[in-house]
Amino acid sequence: MFQIIGMVVVLAMVFGGFALAGGHFNIIIEAMPFEMMMIGGAGAGAFLIGNSSKTVMKTLGDFGKxxxxxKWNTKDYSDLLALLFxxxxxxxxKGVIALEAHIENPKESSIFQNYPRILKDHFATDFICDTLRMMTMNLEDPHQVEDAMEKQLEKHHHEASAPAHAMQSLADALPALGIVAAVLGIIKTMGAINSPPEVLGGKIGSALVGTFLGVFLAYGFVGPMAARLKEIYDEEHTFYLIIQSVLVAHLHGNAAQISVEIGRGSVPSKSQPTFMELEEALGNIQTEA
Structure with a gap:
């Protein structure tokens, strides 16, 4: 919601200020379609050249974010802590044998089935099961397990954040593409150098619309969108860091309740359950069991 409000504010303040200063929109309106074709088309083409098909599709798919x-809300974090508990x-x-039935086929697990949103996330499910599987294979050195998990997390975060980097690269390129459009406009103007001053002024104004659009789109829209996506990916990454915190704490010999309490400390503040809320949720699980 705030993002839509921000876009409206950007448009209203820029063009409203231009109108109040006595600016006329006719030159901008006339030049806009051609300048947008050059800048937007070149930007889209550069985006396709500079990114893999997977990154392009993921960027389009994540645009709504x-x-x-x-994607993770307060209940999801509580569910994750309950699942890990x-x-x-x-x-x-109950020992390794009892655990294997859950981690070998999580879709059929009576534990995992209680948390369908987590089960639907393939990385979260595989990350939990693969790490627990390593533990069952007598890899019990907390530092080794933590290092292995860290490498998996870094790889996943790097791949998941690709759209944000791609959009930021596009934002960095747009001002230069605006200059390209402006230079083409100046070339067109120089071809009509013998025209009256009012005609030349209109042509130069049209050329400068290209520079304006490139800078405006880069810093008013695409750059902030890239920053917003990066913020979202970083917060979603926290979900997986909690898995690491809890399982490493478990390897250090802590009780299950202590391990999830350590993980609770990593939950983003706006989604973090209180100590008593988590205590009550875990108590309900033990009662049902």
């Missing part, structure tokens, strides 16, 4: 925000509690009290 700029307004909707991260059940898995680590099972491993500690």
């Amino acid at each position: 700029i307004v909707s925000g991260p 059940q898995l680590t509690k099972t491993m500690k009290t």
Whole structure:
């Protein structure tokens, strides 16, 4: 919602200020279609040249996140802590054999099925199961496990953040593409150098619309959108860091309840359950069990 309001404010303040200063829109309106064709078309082409098809499709697919925000909500973080509590509690009290039934086929697991949104996230599910599987194979050095998890997280975050980097590269390129459009406009103007001053003035004004559009789009829209996407990807990455925190804490020999409390400390403040809320949720799980 705030993003839409921000876009309206940008447009209103820039063009409203131009109108109040006595500016006339006729030159901008006449030049806009051609300048947008050159700048927008060149920007789209450069975007396709500079990125893989996977990044291009992911950027288009994640565009809605700029307004909707991260995919994980408060309940998802509570569910994650509850899921990790059940898995680590099972491993500690019932042993590796009891845990294997859940991590070998999580879709059929009675534990995982209670948390369908987490189960639907392939990386989260695989990350949990693969790490627990390593533990069952006697890889019990917390530092080794943490290092292996860190490498997986870095790779995933780098790949997931590709659209934000791609959009930022586009934002960096747009001012230069605006200059390209302006130079072409000046070339066109020089071809009519013998025209009256009022005609030359109109042609120069049309050329400068290209520079304006390139800078305006870069710093008013595309750059902020890239920054917003990066912020969202970073927050979504926190979800997976919590998995690492809890499982490493478990490897250090902590009780399941202590391990998830350590993980709770990594939950973003706006989505973080209180100590008592988590205590009550875990108590309900133990009662049902």
